[in-house]
Amino acid sequence: MKKSLLALAALTAFAGVASAQSSVTLFGIVDQSVFWTKNDNTSLKGVASNQLNSNRLGFRGVEDMGGGLKAGFWLEAGMTNETGAVGGSNGFGSVMFNRRSTVSLMGNFGEVRIGRDYTPSFWNYTIFDPFGTNGPGSMLNLVNPLGGGNVTLVRDNSTVGYFLPAMGGLYGQLQMAAGQGLQGQKYQGGRLGYAAGPLNVAAAYGKTSQTGAMIDGYTDKNIGASYAFGPATLIGQYSKRDYSSLDQKTWLIAGTYAIGASTLKASFTKSNGSSSALQAKQWAVGYQYDMSKRTALYTTYSSINNDTGAAMNVGLGLGSVAGGKSQGLVLGVRHAF
Amino acid sequence: MKKSLLALAALTAFAGVASAQSSVTLFGIVDQSVFWTKNDNTSLKGVASNQLNSNRLGFRGVEDMGGGLKAGFWLEAGMTNETGAVGGSNGFGSVMFNRRSTVSLMGNFGEVRIGRDYTPSFWNYTIFDPFGTNGPGSMLNLVNPLGGGNVTLVRDNSTVGYFLPAMGGLYGQLQMAAGQGLQGQKYQGGRLGYAAGPLNVAAAYGKTSQTGAMIDGYTDKNIGASYAFGPATLIGQYSKRDYSSLDQKTWLIAGTYAIGASTLKASFTKSNGSSSALQAKQWAVGYQYDMSKRTALYTTYSSINNDTGAAMNVGLGLGSVAGGKSQGLVLGVRHAF
């Protein structure tokens, strides 16, 4: 899905400077679909992006400095292609490279990374879900960050992170953000996983803490696992978020089945919490056809049943009715470059 | 005006994957001029962009998936180079890729395109005008979309479009946008044309319709033709817009004459409508010198005479006086990359 655009030109420009080998990669995804959604008695149809993968436009590169040392950068913007919008909220306003904006030093010791980045406690949500974090089928439709001012569910600003080097199947990372006096940005978290053969399992913990009472003590714990039986993969995930007297537990059981260029997907997600506003169930089924490595056609259908007081929805532009049902259907094309 | 920047690198990265040939193209235009404008007794001078062609910065690419099937994307931002601004209004706020943001599937059947795109009813305005849609000479200075909330004169969000495949000289397209509950975005339109030898002729129709009474029933009908007699080209255009009890008719007669790297341009535009506020005349003359295929020097002068009540102007930063005269002169350089 990416190309080292500049490899050849770079070699020319830096010919004779052995330690300055470099490549800059321009990469992106444009994903557009037509959708239909119905929340109780209200329905809407139209065009929506991000329903299989998140739209993005990015620039990244790695410099080999010799002696095993490397430096790298990563600048990645989100996009809403049906309107032409680029970037999005970083929790404190709209910015261009809202998805990731980092500089790294890498070596045998692993990687030190500074900037705006995903939190360690986010990754299991997307990796252990056949619908990732996109579209009407994503488990994230039921996940509530509880504290309104908390912005660390997916990413955080001004982070310093450390990633383990390759160590057999073990992988892991730590991250902290000092917060710099901004509400909901002070964060400490980590993730540890193991992937080998058909198995992948990982657990993560994150804490968002700050003098501001509103955010103090928000925690996110989650664990996920997947196991491949030939063409079939079984996936499970469990997460729990706590904030003040509120808590929410979400679990998912899902599977995928690959036949040639086709992949079938199904998931069931259930959320329980400290109030009925946090309780709902979601069924989702999907089909993806890979026209090429970069281009896919897909469809996803899901249905959410809210408990009394809950108003979760499939995220296709319609508000929810408390205790109501929300359905979504998308049919789209995803093109990566 | 474009370069396949990444063709070589892409071939390397995808060597052995026959169906994944690809190219990504970075392209753009920087057009800056010094201007003088006078509206009745007020004058202003300074620097303005977009006076020959619209400034832009874009990324686009096509993937050949084999079997005659292709996938492509197109992301194009407008620019106001004298301030450094990028992007602009999409009718509902400021976005980066305001000019075009689409994904396409192409084959023998033609092209299906999804995203933010030009409306079919726009193209004749720019193609059948020697000054396109840019600068003091453009016929668009006199074109009024009538309904204040209508945003489909040039482009629309969330469109699904279909383009005919190559069929002799015949070309055409259809487009619809569901509107998604947003005022002035629900659109249906089409365009059909024929180009062969010295002749090019096309007609288009677009309807912007929505529950909101304000926009209901806005239509745009237009037709244009050009015929080349050796170095001279004769151009004519007629358009009519209707909305509620308002209507406006605009016609243009124009010509260009090419001598080596030089092109002379002249046009006369007249607008009539349901009120005197919609009536005006415009004379324009221009000269363009192509220093290379990519870089041109140009100058344009135009003068608008408004009828009583009309306040149209040459678009160089000065407000108009009803019933007054508006003049503009630009001298600039356009560089494409």
Added chain:
Amino acid sequence: MKKSLLALAALTAFAGVASAQSSVTLFGIVDQSVFWTKNDNTSLKGVASNQLNSNRLGFRGVEDMGGGLKAGFWLEAGMTNETGAVGGSNGFGSVMFNRRSTVSLMGNFGEVRIGRDYTPSFWNYTIFDPFGTNGPGSMLNLVNPLGGGNVTLVRDNSTVGYFLPAMGGLYGQLQMAAGQGLQGQKYQGGRLGYAAGPLNVAAAYGKTSQTGAMIDGYTDKNIGASYAFGPATLIGQYSKRDYSSLDQKTWLIAGTYAIGASTLKASFTKSNGSSSALQAKQWAVGYQYDMSKRTALYTTYSSINNDTGAAMNVGLGLGSVAGGKSQGLVLGVRHAF
């Protein structure tokens, strides 16, 4: 720090068109640091960008049109990498290519440049300071543009500029902006310098003038020089700004010492002015280690002593206390691409 990304592809695309040789360059800097700052009794720590060099992402290119004539463009955006923000204020709102957005014609006559660009009166501030305009050590921490509405200290919109061609060691430029009725944008200035062997010296003058009384008559005069004694370089700078009854004089004495990949830096800056609010002293020391041509580790410490009434600070996110002390320490990595 830059690469001609597209040289090879361009040659292919334009093969046979001798006058259309071209290259487009993508370039940038990602600079992130951890910081500690203390202003009197308040301290803050966190992540900050731009502390060695200004973060940027840019596109630029030059077209050789033959006969010694060239055309070029330059689009350069600022970045705040710890949040993902791109662009910044152009004095009249937030734009993407806030650092530079120009088109140029170049030849034996020199260069004519149109667009948003640095003012001639800016350059000495950054060139004759070992800390440039970045971080706690920069002399700019003490420089006050006096008139609140003046936006020409660093750059201006809608400029037309002229640069001398190469003439031995002599270099120079003139610039003007008509202002276009916008407050604080009407500007006229120039700079003349001489660089040969170990010596570099330059002087500049700029005037920002406009009908609006607030800005009328703001002037910026400055002169700087550096002399290299082998690995050591001695630097001096003096500047004076005048506006209405206010004035400020700033002078700097500084030095750098290079040992292999390491560079030591030190500076002392003093500001005097028409009121005690404009009087302060700054000491700064820094160390830079170049891991490669593109990647550097660095640290800078500085301390500002404000006179009674002055509230200048090291620019790391903490407000100042009048008459107080401001300290800053940064430890970072700068990666150019």
